[in-house]
Amino acid sequence: MEQETRNIETEIKEYLNKIRHHLQEDGGDIEFVCYDEKIGFAYIRFLGNCKNCPLKIMTLQAGIERYIKHSLKKVKRVMEVN
Numbered sequence: 001m002e003q004e005t006r007n008i009e010t011e012i013k014e015y016l017n018k019i020r021h022h023l024q025e026d027g028g029d030i031e032f033v034c035y036d037e038k039i040g041f042a043y044i045r046f047l048g049n050c051k052n053c054p055l056k057i058m059t060l061q062a063g064i065e066r067y068i069k070h071s072l073k074k075v076k077r078v079m080e081v082n
Contacts, residue, residue, distance in 0.1 A: 009035045012042050023050055033081055040076035
C-alpha cells in the first residue's frame with residue numbers, strides 16, 4: 001500500500017506541475033500537501049495571489065479536482081488546506 005500511495009502522490013504532483021505555470025502567470029501557485037489513502041483525499045495549498053482569489057474554488061473543483069479524479073480513480077476528493 002505504501003508504494004501505491006507514493007505512486008498516487010507522484011502522479012498528483014506531476015499534474016500540479018503541468019498547471020502550475022497558469023497560476024504563476026497571475027502571481028499564484030499551488031503545492032501538494034498530502035494524500036490520505038484511507039479516504040482517498042488529496043490535500044493541496046494555494047499560494048501567492050491564489051490564496052485570496054475569488055475563483056480558487058472554481059479552479060479547484062472544476063479544474064484540478066475534476067482532472068485528478070478522472071485520471072486517478074483512487075482519489076475521491078481534492079481539498080484545500082491553509
